[in-house]
Amino acid sequence: MLDIGWLELLVIFVLLLVVLGPARLPEVARTMGLWLGRLRRMYNSFKLEMEREIGMDDVRRQLHNEQIMSEMKTLEQETKSILSDTQNALADPDSKPSNPPHKASQTPSDVDSPTTKATQSESG
Structure with a gap:
């Protein structure tokens, strides 16, 4: 609001101290x-009175309701999209999914560990 820094406040304080003196400064x-x-307090009272007069509460409430409705529409569109994807997948079970799960390159039993190799060479 007012761009007054610490240096400006210090200058104002020193000027007031010089002009008013140390005795009157606390009283002032x-x-x-x-x-x-x-x-x-007068500003806040005036602001609240003006908001009541022009119906700002109703405007705020309406904006909040519009925001909720837009979120609901977005959720509805996402739900319809998921539902149509699911229905398409159920209607055509032979089609591959758009994101197939990744197959593991090797199963744990296929991997030869050093201890397994050593055991096989000793027995073989």
Whole structure:
């Protein structure tokens, strides 16, 4: 909102300290804090009143409902796609699936381990 950095705040504080003096600075800071709190409450009250007047709650609710409905349509399309794929697969069982499972290149019994080779050479 206001791009005030630490250096600017330090300069403002030093200027206030020089102008007001160390005796009045805490009193002025307290008064400014009270006024800022009042302004913030008045702003929030005004903002809530305006939102009520123009019906922002209804607009927010409608936007939320539209978002939910768009998500529901996406889910419906995905479900229909899965259902049609499943029905096609059931109707034509001879057709290969689009992603066939990968076959293992060797089964554990086909693999010759060093201990199996050693046992076969000793007995053979």
